[in-house]
Amino acid sequence: MEKSKNQTKGSRTKILLRLLKLVNSTSPWMLIVSMITIVLAAASNVIGSLFIERLINNYIVPLTKEKVPNYGPLATAIAVMFGIYAIGFLSNYLFNMLMGILAQKVQYRVRNEMFVHMESLPISYFDQNEFGDIMSRYTNDIDTLMQMISQSIPQFTNSALSL
Incomplete structure (x- = not known):
């Protein structure tokens, strides 16, 4: 099986850029807001995980040693932990919504640009290429781009920040 000429590491980076x-030229504010929410989601996930350790060591273990435990500080700490996870949940929801909308806008734009370009192609192009190959570019390849924009890039960014 023959490898495509676009399989080099440098060309993949160029394609991603x-x-x-x-994506940035389609809607820069959506991209910026979604990146901010990705950072918030990753930060709340990490902070929430670290807060559980603090909750156990500083609040729950000391309560087991008291005869008459005061649950007030524990309730406050649990409320703070709930707030941290709520921020993470809302951020996660918002960035998924924004990236989905942004991916649809990019998909619409790319398909329109491809259609306009296709109208300028000579008839010989259509004679030399299979109709299925042309339609595949309109459907499968653009859908793959949409999936990359809406899922892969945000998930990679979130995972990298969590790490």
Whole structure:
């Protein structure tokens, strides 16, 4: 099986940068807000995990040693932990919604640009290429781009920040 000429590491980076430029030019504010919410979601996930250790060591273990435990500080700490996870949940929801909308806008734009370009192609192009190959670019390849924008890039960013 023959490898595509686009399989080099440098060309993949160029393609990713080109895709990010396209996404940024389509709706820069959505991209910025979604990146901020990705950072918030990753931070709340990490802080929430670290807070559980603090909750056990500083609140729950001392309560087991008291004869008459005071649950007030524990309730406050649990409320803070709930707030941290709520911020993470809302951030996660918001960035998924924004990236989904942004991916649809990019998909619409790319398909329109492809259609306009296709109208300028000579008839010989259509004679030399299979109709299924042309339609595959309109459907499968653009859907793959949409999936990358809406799922892969945000998930990679979130995982990298969590790490």
